Amino acid sequence: MLHISNTRQRHRPTPASEVVSRAEILGLLAERGPLSRGEIAKQLGLGAATVTAQVRNLMAEGMVRDLPAGQSAGAGRPKVPVQLVPDAAVVIGLGITPRSVVVVSMLLDGEILASDVVPFSPDKDPVGQLAAVVTRQMQDMAHPGRTVAVGISVSGAVDENSSTVIISATLNWENFDLGQQLQQALDLPVFVSNDLFALATREISFGLGRRHDDFLLLGLGPGVGMGIVNRRSVFYGPGGASTEFGHMSVDPEGPRCVCGNRGCLQVYAGLKELLAAAPDPTPETTLDDLSARASVPGSPASSYLDRTGRMLGRSLGGTVNLLGISTIIVTGETTALWEHLRNGFEQGLQETVLRFHHPLTITVREWTEAEGAIGAAGMALHNAVVLNRSDPAS
Known part of the structure; x- marks a missing residue:
């Protein structure tokens, strides 16, 4: 594995009430368009003073602006609509795999400006490669100076506070202070996160999190994972290791998992394992192949996926009971088999x-x-704009 020394630091958390109100105001304006301060307060259930203070802060940063006053419905001062300025800030998101990097640039309202796929080798000067990807993406922008942060999502355990990859088996990285090194190369804030946790963070500001403060994000792909969002915050364990849903053992007599235990969800529902254990598998079996076979009612493939779905549902049900969170998002490559x-x-x-x-x-x-x-871009936007963090390790 690639071993690189790192220095971990802790950032000072923004007060929860400020995070929630800032995120909700930006999300509401992105979704509904211009609204008066009074309308914002009413729709979000926030106090007038909180809305006024947060709008003032966002306006000072150029992220919202006042429109000309309109006439109020009754007596009193005219309403002054507040409008989001989507291009006031741009973030760049990188999704890293062992063979490629997907790069996107995102506006303040979550709109994707551009995207590209670039070849990548994780063991050959990864910081230099990623810096070149970001630099090329910025060169194609009309206003590259508006880029406020870079987000990176990887498969593995990540210390969010220092943007350090603790371990990534797929990328063969261990104790890699990727965020700090890339930040020095780019002179931009860089935030690194587990891929599923990045998607969960994005949902808080630009997805289901606009309407739900608590939800579970079930990821079905090469790994089986879960992001837990409670009170608009993504749950993390010490050192970035937490919510290893895929390594919940559902059968003590089951096949051996890569983690060393038996009968983990991963050995039944991980993408590679799911395809390998399907009825009549071949080395070339794909999701489309399995879906086509399962479309025949009563077929072995249909029964196989029904059993797998039931196993996932029962395991998730226990999590719902444990946490009391009943809003669920399902994502990942394996959702191609969802029907x-x-x-x-x-x-x-x-x-x-x-x-x-x-x-x-x-x-x-x-x-x-x-x-x-x-997800990485949304996470970076949330950290840099909503949490108002300029340094991921500060």
Whole structure:
């Protein structure tokens, strides 16, 4: 593995109330368009003083602006609409895989300006390669000086406070202070996160998190993972290792997992493992192949995916009971099989979730190649703009 020394530091957290109000105001203006301060306060359930203070701060940073006053419906002063300025800030997101980097640039309202896929080798000067990718992306912008941060998502355990990759088996990195080194190369704030946690952070400001303060993000792909969002914050354990949902053992007599235990969800629902254990597998079996076979009612492939879905649903049901969070987002490459997993998944949830947690809200996100990079950009935007952090290790 690539070993690189690192120095970990802790950042000073922004008060929770400020984070929530700042994120909600930006998200609401992005979704609804210009609103008066009074309308913002009413729709978000925030105090007038809180809205006034946060709008003043955002206006000083050029992220919102006042529009000409309009006439109020009754007596009193005219309403002054507040408008988001989407191009006031741009972030760049990188989704890293062992063979390529997907790069996107994102505006303040979450709109994607541009995207690209670039070859990448994680063991050959990764900082130099990534700095070149970011530099080229900025050179193509009309206003590169408006770039406020870079976000990176990787598969593995990441110390968010220092943007250090603790370990990534897929990239063969260990104790790699990627954020600090790339920040020095670019002279821009760089934030590094686990890929699933980055997507969860993006949801807080630009997705389901606009309407729900608490939700679970179930990731189904090469790994089986979970992001936990509670009170608009993503949960992390010490040193970046937490919510190893894929290594929940569901059968003590099951196959050996790469982690050393037996019967983990990973050995049943990880993308590679799912394809390898499918009925009549071949080395060339793809998600499309398995989906086509499962489309035949009563086929072995159909029953196989139904059992897998049920196993996932039962495991997730236990998590819902434990945390009391009943809003669920499902994402990842394996969602291409969702029509075949859904019935078993819902059955598993019904069999395990306590009745007072019903009804459950389940949203399945369509997966694209750029999702990791989009999540990284959203995470960087959240950290740099919502949390107002200029240095990921400060």
